[in-house]
Amino acid sequence: MENLVDELLREFWLFQRIGSIGTAALVMLVCGVAVLNFFGLIGGLLTFFERKLAGWTNSRRGPNRVGPYGLVQFVADGLKLVLKEDIIPAAADRSYFKFAPYLVLLGTTLSFVVIPFGPTLIISDLNVGVFYLLATGSFTVVGLIMAGWASNNKWSLLGGMRSAAQIISYEIPNALAILLVVLMSGTMSMQGIIRAQAGGMHHWFLFSSPFSFLAFCIYFISAVAEINRIPFDIPEAESELVAGYNIEYSGMRFGAFFAAEFGNIYVVSAVAVTCFFGGWQLPMLGETEDLGRVGAAVGRFLAGPAVLMLVMIAAAPCAFLAWKASRAFIWDMRRKRPLFPSRFVRLNSELLFLAFVFASMALFLALHLPLRSRLPVIYTLIFVYLLPFLAFFAKAMLISFVILWWRWTLPRLRVDQLMGVCWRYLIPIGFVCLVGQGVWLCLFG
Amino acid sequence: MEAHDIYKKIQRIVGDGDLAWVEEERREPYLMVPREKLRPLAIALKRDQDFDFDTLMSLSGVHQTGDSERMEVVYHLFSIRKRHRFTFKVELDRPPLLPHFYLRLDTVSEIWPAAGWMEREIYDMFGIHFVGHQDFRRLLLPPDWEGHPLLKDYREPEAYRGISTTREQASP
């Protein structure tokens, strides 16, 4: 981000007028808004995916009423939470009760500052990146205890205490695994860790050595415990404590806890991807120059006449499907009402969605022909900027998927077993891994 | 062991006294026991090796009205190891004056822990006190309920804590 500020100041006189502080503030505002929006979006989408996944695992469909394939469900849920009555128990400690969700949310959103979405897409590449992440993760604990205490409810107090004990304990194996990664990469900065895994999939820290593989397992388990997901969700165990520290919260205050939980899922997956899966790096390709070269090569390849013809032929079925989908949509609409949709008719949004998707695919493929001279440049841009972002996103989503999947498959551990796993298994194994990795590095460089 | 043989042996152990053996058609044979003999009989039935009644299948109260009004407490016992069952009853008078003074019986909950809750239920429904019970209070009804419902002359209270028990008041 500092580079962006400097660049803006150099290039555009508008920002020179505003001054460096003004520019920095503006850039921070824009980045903050962008990332918070991303956090909100990803939190919501993860709730949607979880419900769909839950549905399919439980041999039923997930939400499929609101929007095409139920995609707008999370917006409806968010809206509902915002519009709900704000109930604070009469005997609750009002100021702590109101403040607690903010702390929990803070813990999550602060982590987004160092998440590397792409080679240059990071708000601030702190040189203590992972250390900063471990620190901000601790805000959550204070918020949870505050919530449990301020609710004036013994069950939520119990939940808050359990949660605090759990999160604090699991920060240790978390830190040990990250320490191993720092040992291997030599830097705490997120982008530095990613660049240390350059050169192909076998350089990813996941596959580097057996100790780092173990470190990934330790990290993953303790991360799931940090975010209070099954099998470690005893603080919010539904069947025992109703909702743990969440019991008395309603409306958007609960929404804050909820969004923080799902945002945390993404953060934790993102950190796992950064530390062990090579971050935004694509398996075969390396740094920006490679990406640029490959992008240009792909662009030139697609601009060749034979391939271009194939691409245009491929656009035809997409256009055909788009046309079919829109025909089906209009037929469906006409079947229900003669002319126009009225408020009594439910639009078949899935057909509209499919029509849109196919039409955009067709448009994308069709645009190859008029833009064939600029294809190398376009593909360079795609490969350098878009593809790493998509790679990172896909990898993080894959790991989030595993976390979501665990919730619907596994039972939960009792609180003393949970602590036992941490202190008696993960921490000793973590230390062994750390020492072993040091030895490995000495032996094999 | 057959029920009659069990009765014979009981006579030898507990003494003949006021035991009455009833064997009628369409009834399982049972033994009528006076309340003083309840504890020694229960202990004998549990501990004696030939009897070995380890399970108290059911403990019921009955309010017999008719010629003479009395309460009965019926014990159905079973032995899983010996595969035989036995029934005995204790009769209690229910005089019209101070009935609760007479409706007392020794508890068997130290002998068969299952009787703990069963006796509480009988107290709840019939008003029979069990002397020596560890945790003696009503089981199913609220602690401040008046009356014992399964008695034949039970009348529902008009209201419970201000809530009417009849339907007429409930409708607007």
Place this chain on the structure above:
Amino acid sequence: MPLATEEMILNMGPHHPSTHGVLRFILRTDGEVIYRCRPDVGFLHRGLEKIAEMVTYPQFMPYTDRIDYLAAMNCNLGYAITVERLGGIEVPPRAEYVRVMVAELNRIISHLISVGTFALDIGAVTPFTHALREREWVNDLFEELCGARLTYHYFRFGGVAFDLPDGFLDRVTRFLDYFEPRLAQFNRLISTNKIFKERLVGVGVISAEEALGYALVGPNLRASGIDWDLRRDEPYAVYADLEFEVPVGSPEFGEVGDCYNRFWVRIREMEQSARIVRQCIARMPEGSHWNRSKKKLKLPPGEMYVRTEAPRGELGYYLISRGEDRPYRLKIRTGSFSAMSIVEKLASGIMVADLVALIASLDVIAPEIDR
């Protein structure tokens, strides 16, 4: 300065996601560990025994459905057998086989709910939904048979209310063919899961002596190692002619008498029930389904204690008749009653999470306790 921790009194109240029905526990805990747990029952007390004295024998049959609504056929069966024995009413052989078939199907679905909610209480949501999915098949079969999905009122004195529809037996066979692999899949999902075992093995151990003393019955008793099943040892209906095994708790599934054994006894019982249903289908005789008498039913004076094996244990009906058309006294003895009475004794010294597992493993259901 001495370190003092205060006791916390928690109310695991009537509205609670994990208690099976409307149950209330007052816990005195030291944080996680329970010092004492007092169950407070009676929220579902409907005075069934008093009602029995007021309505006639056939009129009471629907009330028996509601004693244990998850196993309504078995409750009906017990009551029907009691009245038939006292009144000397004959039941035609087809009705006997139909009775056993529906009772065993009901046992399967009652155990499905039991293990499903057990898994749900331990935190696994998916097995519960899968169990409900299997249950839907049988609900549909029963709806076809008698019109109801939960409280069937299918039994009558002298037989069953409706004859089997055409093709019913084929559909039941199809269900069984579908169910047995699904049960294996269920086991792969949750029953052999390491975390599940960690939660349950060695928790809430009930020794055989304790189980007998507190008059536990049914799967709870068998899981404590006592090999007793009324269907095999005091046969009624046509169980004497059928072949089935009785699963008993074994060290193979954790400690004998712990929660894990109670879970596995129910799973294995489901397999055996499927076997029984297949035998009933194979041997189903032709004939009438209801030996109906036109006279108003008046039982001769007498009294009898008849017990049958319901999914939650022995269901005993102690019926005293004085020669009228309604019972003089009907006492219903249920398995959940005894199971609930042992909770207080077992609960001291365990953690709250273990209490939840214990109650789930005992498979208590509130209407059986309260009647």
